[in-house]
Amino acid sequence: MQVRPILAALRRHRLATLLIAMEIALACAVLCNACFLVVQRWKLIQINSGVDESALAVLAVNGFDPSQAADLNARMLTGLRTIPGMQSVTLINQVPFGTQAGAAGVSHDPGSFKNTIGVVDFVLGGPGTYQALGLKLVEGRLPQADDYRPATNFAPPDAQVLVSRALADHAWPGESPLGKDFWCDKLHFRVMGVVDHLARAHPHDWGTQATEWTVFTPTLPGGSLAGTYLLRADPHDLPRVLHNARDAVAKIAPDVVLDQENSQTVSDLRTTYFESDRIMINLLLGVIVTLLGVTALGIVGLASFWVQQRRRQIGIRRAIGATRGDILRYFQIENFLIVSGGIVLGQHYELPRLPVHYLPIGALTLWGLGQLAVLGPALRAAAVPPVVATRSV
Numbered sequence: 001m002q003v004r005p006i007l008a009a010l011r012r013h014r015l016a017t018l019l020i021a022m023e024i025a026l027a028c029a030v031l032c033n034a035c036f037l038v039v040q041r042w043k044l045i046q047i048n049s050g051v052d053e054s055a056l057a058v059l060a061v062n063g064f065d066p067s068q069a070a071d072l073n074a075r076m077l078t079g080l081r082t083i084p085g086m087q088s089v090t091l092i093n094q095v096p097f098g099t100q101a102g103a104a105g106v107s108h109d110p111g112s113f114k115n116t117i118g119v120v121d122f123v124l125g126g127p128g129t130y131q132a133l134g135l136k137l138v139e140g141r142l143p144q145a146d147d148y149r150p151a152t153n154f155a156p157p158d159a160q161v162l163v164s165r166a167l168a169d170h171a172w173p174g175e176s177p178l179g180k181d182f183w184c185d186k187l188h189f190r191v192m193g194v195v196d197h198l199a200r201a202h203p204h205d206w207g208t209q210a211t212e213w214t215v216f217t218p219t220l221p222g223g224s225l226a227g228t229y230l231l232r233a234d235p236h237d238l239p240r241v242l243h244n245a246r247d248a249v250a251k252i253a254p255d256v257v258l259d260q261e262n263s264q265t266v267s268d269l270r271t272t273y274f275e276s277d278r279i280m281i282n283l284l285l286g287v288i289v290t291l292l293g294v295t296a297l298g299i300v301g302l303a304s305f306w307v308q309q310r311r312r313q314i315g316i317r318r319a320i321g322a323t324r325g326d327i328l329r330y331f332q333i334e335n336f337l338i339v340s341g342g343i344v345l346g347q348h349y350e351l352p353r354l355p356v357h358y359l360p361i362g363a364l365t366l367w368g369l370g371q372l373a374v375l376g377p378a379l380r381a382a383a384v385p386p387v388v389a390t391r392s393v
Contacts, residue, residue: 024342050197052134069226079252091126140193166212303377331378
């Protein structure tokens with residue numbers, strides 16, 4: 001079928017054609033951007049924390065005198081380890097999706113941020129914490145007993161540390177990070193190993209490239225490493241173990257306050273942390289469905305109007321030999337041209353840095369929607385008998 005007659009017919013209905021094309025343009029822009037946001041949110045929700053979430057919980061207490069940190073840790077560790085089903089209790093300052101406790105800027109030079117690496121999360125862990133987390137070492141060595149040092153400030157000085165693979169690739173691209181030095185102001189650190197994954201406490205706050213910029217720092221209990229305990233148990237027993245641990249705090253350390261909000265399983269912390277993202281995804285999906293529905297209704301309405309207007313022309317074409325398939329293809333091609341024009345307009349409203357593959361996805365969706373929406377009116381047009389069409393004028 002020739003396209004020129006279809007274009008000529010569209011020129012005679014410029015206003016209606018322009019309006020439906022602009023509706024398609026808006027739908028294309030919103031669809032592409034909404035899909036991009038949904039995918040980004042979904043990727044963030046699916047982030048690999050690097051820890052054995054199903055077997056871990058956090059118990060946090062506060063309201064104690066920092067000078068009593070060592071005594072509190074001794075009482076808590078001893079008491080919590082007696083709970084039936086408890087596999088291990090260790091000290092940690094933060095876990096993925098929990099309260100952030102140790103974010104700081106680091107650089108390649110001491111006392112200077114001219115050759116900066118970025119802001120990283122320092123995860124302080126006492127003896128046994130690395131094993132309890134279930135981290136996967138991909139390069140270097142594990143912490144030894146003499147690697148654990150007291151934290152005189154927010155982290156131990158001259159510490160041997162483990163870095164995440166994401167941070168290693170960022171800080172020393174194309175090089176082995178083992179033995180590399182970096183500084184946080186005047187605090188010196190040296191890389192002894194690399195772990196596969198270890199998510200930050202708040203990955204949302206740092207963008208997709210920096211969600212795993214973390215440093216695991218072996219630290220002796222006391223000082224800044226007190227009041228937050230990592231519990232490990234069998235996944236089936238973990239809810240009961242955590243419940244018993246919460247109840248035991250009042251007996252083990254009646255002088256502290258249990259942090260109910262942050263004393264949860266790591267799985268529950270993840271669920272709570274990403275709740276707003278799931279809500280946003282549902283809202284965006286609702287916007288997409290509503291927008292596509294409104295667009296489809298606009299196409300159906302315009303096509304139905306044009307079918308009614310063109311009954312005489314349809315009858316004449318049928319009388320001189322046009323088949324039902326010819327009439328059907330006419331309206332489908334006409335719709336394809338209008339939708340294509342709208343897609344071309346719509347790409348100017350996309351986000352400037354939107355990945356290019358979202359436009360084909362949006363275009364294919366709108367082309368398919370347009371063909372489905374016009375199918376009903378086109379079938380009605382194709383079913384009009386030539387005699388009825390000519391007598392209707």
